[in-house]
Amino acid sequence: MIDAKFARYDAYKDSGVEWLGEAPAHWEITRNKDTFEERGNLSISGDETLLTVSHITGVTRRTEKNVNMFMAETMEGYKLCKKGDLIINTMWAWMGALGTANEDGICSPAYGVYKPKKYQHYNHRYFDYLYKTPHAITEMTRNSKGIVSSRLRLYPKDFFQMRTALPVEIEQTAIADYLDTKTAQIDRQIDLLGQKATQYGKLKQSLINETVTRGLDKTVTMKDSGVEWIGEVPAHWKMRHLKNLAEIRGGKDSKAVDLDDGGYPVYGSGGIFGRASKYLYKKPSVLLGRKGTVDKPLFVSEPFWSVDTMFYTDINKNVDVKFFYYQCLTIQFGLYEYGSAVPSMAQNVLRQILFATPEYYEQKIISVYLDKKTAQIDSIIATINAQTDKLKELRKTLINDVVTGKIKVVPEGGAA
Structure with a gap:
């Protein structure tokens, strides 16, 4: 304790280091070259535990990451790292992809592996906290080399020149x-x-599911909907295919109408990602993902443009738009989507989905x-x-x- x-x-005292400002008077102002040196050892067998680095989780075992990136046939020649070493993803240091190792292992040859110099004051957990602070990451970005941010690299000689104040x-x-x-x-x-x-x-989704399939009057006679995931519905409601409630239309490429600002929102399956000088549709609509994020319908009340990863709907006059939106929120998309790498929905499949639907006044x-x-x-x-x-x-x-x-x-x- x-x-x-x-x-x-x-x-x-004034540290003389812009990203630190003042520092406790007894802390030492030093450069990284005085604390660290490159480890420089390579694996002969490649059989050691493979470690990876990210800006979210720091240094972890590769087996703990859910990634689909290419794996080399052999890890011979990978860099050896020891518990306590500071490991920096050279290409992503500007995003904070770094941390200290909690175990011995190996890592990508593209990473920088730095061990503490002998007799230096060094607790690796302290440095793990220090170098993940926003100001430290900004300083690493400043010392990185490259034309644009996505191409920045933090090379050892530049990392060694960074200054800090250490207890x-x-x-x-x-x-x-x-x-x-x-x-x-x-x-x-x-x-x-x-x-x-x-x-x-979950409470919100349960409320929507219950209300749009069973209504507000709990005393009405019920009937079997014939759809397993819907169950029983009010006897006076009709089972109607989506195609009888709205027409599904495909989005279009927005390059010809792109704007930096202003105009109308551009929707993809992940939501708004741009602006357009024209709108594709101006009436309230429910947007349904075609590719990518397919399980999050969106209600849009303003004129908009949608690209080809997002369907939009032209809703029938005898259908309340918001009720139709709530109906779409109950779709069990997992039963209908296809594509293992990129989830996708087919227009003809969506059109055949059944909903329990009351008359317009009850929808409202x-x-x-x-x-x-x-x-x-x-x-x-x-x-x-x-x-x-x-x-x-x-x-x-x-x-x-x-x-x-x-x-x-x-x-x-x-x-x-």
Whole structure:
């Protein structure tokens, strides 16, 4: 355990390092070349544990990653790395793709592997926190070489020239211990809020499913819909194919109408991704994914353009648009999609999907009810997400302030 004080150190100095600002007076201002050196050893057999680096998870085993990237036939000649080494993805350092290894292994020859120099003050967990701060990543970007951001490379000689302010190893350990504890506490809160938001999302979907297949009057006579995933429906409702409720139309390429700003929204299966000088359709519509994200129908009330990965619908006059949208939210897309690499939906398959459908006046009553109820749930979820965002920002700020000495952390038994 450590005794951490939310206070500043007794004295500070100008570090002379732009991304750090002032630093505790007793911390050493040093360049990375004084702390690290390249490991430089290569695997002979290629049989060691393969490690990979990402900006999200840091250094992890390749087997723990769900990736479909090409694997080399042999990993002979891959770089050896030892527990505690700092590993940087040279091509993605500007995104924060780096971290320290928690075990021995090997990694891609394209990575930079840096070991601490002998007798240097070094706790790898401290450096793991330090170099993932936004300011540190910005500094790595500044020292990277390349014409455009996607081509930037952080080469060893440039990494070695970076300067930082470092405490002695006992303080590094105290800081890492403190942050391990505090970030774990924050992460638990974030996880609980995420579970809560997920439950409300499930409640919303359950409400929609129940209401658009069974209606609001629970006393009416029911009948078997003939569709397994729908079950029983009110006896006076009719089973109608989607093609009898709306006409499905294909999107078009937007290159000829692209705008940088203004105009009309351009939709793909992932949502809005651009603007257009013209609209493809101006009436309220429900958009259905053709390729990519196919299980998230969108309701659009303004003029829009959709590209060829997204169908749009011309909805019949005797169909309430919002009710039709809620119907589409109940589709079991997994039963109808095809394509293992890129999920896809065929227009003719969508047109044959059956819905239980009441008369227009009842559709309207149901859609108004669902608008109100789902808006209430969405408001709760938005509040939860805002709390989550605040915790994430708190986590980021706490790490930055502690590893750069803005908040004082005292090792157990040390002077306060």
